[in-house]
Amino acid sequence: MAVSDALAVELHHESPSARAWRRLLRRKSAGFGLVVIVLFVLIAVFAPLLTPYDPAQQGWTSIRKPPSLLHWFGTDESGRDLFSRVIFGARASLLAGVVSISIALGLGVPIGLLAGYGGRWIDVLISRVTDAMLAIPFLILAIALAAFLGPSLQNAMIAIGLTATPIFVRLTRGQVMAVKVEDYVEAARAVGNPPVRIAFKHILPNILPALIVQATISIATAIIAEASLSFLGLGQQPPAPSWGSMLNTAQRFLTNAPWMAVWPGLAIFLVVLSFNILGDGLRDALDPKER
């Protein structure tokens, strides 16, 4: 049954990626997620054209003013226009989310495959180092890395990426261990396929759903991790905004200027929601067992 499934995939006249796209776009919610993400990416790219004010321009006579016609989202603690800052903040926050998780996936998945499918000793070595890395608190790792590289958004992304890597190693390895005893893998091996081919062709597609779900969630976590790092002075450097640093600033004024927390919070929520909906759609579209 499973073998015939795999065969059927190969025999199908449509390429798997084209089919995945078709399936993805067929779903309304996934389409919504995609649209919102594309929209935010466009906002980030064209930020200077969209903002009514310079995001760093302070207005000392209009400190912490609630939303008005002049300032749609209100102003912050130094009288800067929040609408402009939220738009410019999209740059730092999207980058922080996407780049860091790309780093984590790029490193974590191959290492995880190697551990799960390589050999006994490779597995032991990788597992021990992964365990050790996971066991060390995020903050210690992040401060040390950022201090070593120097505080900047770029280095914050590297630090987040590296600390997120072991999770992907571990998840990949766990999934591989569960999948590799399945019939179709056994069958592929029996036919005499080389291990690398089996790993990428038969195992990877089957563990992809779990990875995608984790990746979309990790992007959300990474956006919030950027907030924690800028809380420690290791993220985006002032006065350039990121949603995370805006939220941190807003914390001091939660009672007397609540709108300062609302907008960046809402932006994070929308992006996170969209990535997850998209992740769902992708998961379904990529599932080889489903037509």
Add this chain to the structure above:
Amino acid sequence: MLLFLGKRLLQLIPTLFIVSLIIFGLQQLLPGDPALAMAGEERDPEVLEQIRRQYRLDQPLHVQYLYWVGGVLSGNLGESMRLKEPVLTLIAQKFPVTLQLALMAIVISLTIGVSAGVISAVKRNTTIDYAVNVVALWGISTPNFWLGIMLIFLFSVHLGWLPASGYVGPFEDFWLSLQTTILPAFVLGNSFAAVLMRHTRSAMLQAMSSDYVRTARAKGLSERVVVLKHAMRNALTPIVTLGALELGTLLSGAVLTEQVFSIPGFGKLIVDSVFNRDYAVVQGVTLVTATTYILLNLCADVAYVLINPRLRS
């Protein structure tokens, strides 16, 4: 099974060795000088020199490492530079607090996360599914400190139902203990519940489209049995992995939540120690979290084998 357990326990040793190496290496990367960080405003060169000598900070790293390993092997984790208290005492004070909080958070997140995940998978692509998703994602995308402060304002300042912050141990006063920990545990559990819900949903969907579930359905078993007995069992693998991972993270990483609620736990101890460059504490605490973490992973692996007996061979 016993052999498997024994082997895994032996693996603890090399992992902890690697952890200790990484920690000592990172310490070297960390900028700032422990003596200077400790002195703060009161930095006088002569006093700083004395502190460096006293805590062997003037010795090369490998010598410091050997002293530390020697201490650990004889059951001495050293002394906090900042507080002059043995690291072991500090750990004994903080660990139960964090453990209580972490366990409560895990229970909360399992309850919310798994049930929401199953519901959303069964009711896939319906309004219920979307609603559950949005609520769960609101949980992930709300920073803990924000939610924490909001809850304090709601429950303590406005309603006056719960104490605003602080901590009371469960053996001092069980009821009060529950009152002081329920909000932070909810904040911690809430964000993880969303992660769990997403994974449960995904794994359930995968399981429900699999052959054995189809077979079970074909056998005419009721949907309830199919979902809860057959699909759930297979969806458990990622849940168990993540649960163990998360518990480990909670033991060391509940920093912001502990700070907001002024809970004297591990997270705050670690952060304060890193910021004050109180290395003996950082090393000792990391050693304990690492050990706990690895033991939890071991449990997860045992669970794998129990859930999926084919791995036993």
Add this chain to the structure above:
Amino acid sequence: MKRLGLAVAAAAVLLSGSATLAQTTLRVGLAEDPDVLDPTLARTYVGRIVFAAICDKLFDIDDKLNLVPQLAQSHETSEDGKTVTIKLRQGVKFHDGEAMDAEAVKASLERHMTMQGSFRKPELAAVDRVEVADAATVRLHLKNPFSPLIAQLADRAGMILSPKAAREAGDKFGLKPVCAGPFKFVERVQQDRIVVEKFPQYWNAANVHIDRVVFRPIVESTVRLANLKSGSLDLIERALATDLKEIKADPKLKLATQIEIGYQGLTLNLANGDAGKNGPFGKDARVRQALEAAIDRKALSDVVFSGEVLPGNQWVSPKSPYFQEQFPVPGRDVAKAKKLLADAGLATPVAVDFMIPNNPESRQVAEVIQAMAGEAGFDMKIRVTEFATSLKEAEQGRFQAFFIGWSGRVDPDGNSYIFHKCNAPQNNGHYCDKSVDQLLDDARKASKLADRKAIYGKIADKYLKDGSIIYLYHRLVIIAHSAKLEGYTQLPDGLVRVVGVKLKP
């Protein structure tokens, strides 16, 4: 049977309830967790707040910053300024029942002066030896005249420990401090609470109306205030200036404020390492003057602190008797700043590596300064640096401007000497002027306020033009407390003094 048990339990609860009613507990919210509670080894500001409850000092200050006797009764300085004779209050007991006498004072001072890792050593560096004249008199022999000595003895260096406890506990004394203050140490759970209880044999016990004080570190200022509002705390320290309006509007709360004895300012790197020597401020004093002229201290106070800090331009606040009125706080003058930069021959924008410690308030101050300086031709590149790292960077000269404050000392010497003198430990900008050095030493020798003020005036005349620190403002010490607390007064040092305070039920 079960019902009976319940009834007994209920009665017990009632009894203990009435017992706690009779007891008054003051719950204090601290902004940080104090470090070790050993006066010799302690170094944090927040630690001094706890010491104020448990460890009395030889001297204390009053609301006008005059030095008044506490464990001492009086003091007398010899003609040549090299011998200080201190008469002690008699019949004072330590918490362990030992007598607070001249021997104890000698032992404590010697501990401060010689113990390994003692942070009091530099503060008492002028003391050569301590002599017991009789049971109630000690004589301090100084290496040279040192007028700030009594002020030092009004801080941790003047705290007297029980010699027996200090001998037995050694460097573990801080785990269970035994002093002669109004409250006795009971217990401490790190990062959670410090509990002290009334000491019945305290020399001024009649004025202590609180039975227990519980100090709880709560880092988040918003949460600290929430605890006060919900009644979980009775008093909080370091409330935010931006929350003042809200606190004033709450009828259940009261405020106690004072201008701090410390300051906040910009340390400029004149000659420390390459960043200093090759940087803009090392080249020409006019660049420093340009930056100062570009900054609007009043606007800075208004924007960041809702106007609730006091702009200043000297190491003591405009309220201090040592403030030099001939150098008033200057206003902003962008044209002058531009001209000074042009005269100095620097091409604009002048890039400055601007290091700031990582906290939300410094960030905002830095952003505002960046904007102000930008209009005059400076390009201040903000580099947020975690506190422990920033100290190291400052010491090694890896900065060009550094936003940093000083919690302040009662005597102006404490705000000046270690910052202004060549190669002094806190002189991170490496300012060095031999004539200023001479004046600093002269100020230590002179004993009359008018004489010292005149000497400091000469220092200010030089330092305010070419020194490495641009003083910006003095914060407000903001204590907020429940309206049930009566008789609370705030002194400029920011400490919480509980003697004389009453807590209504």
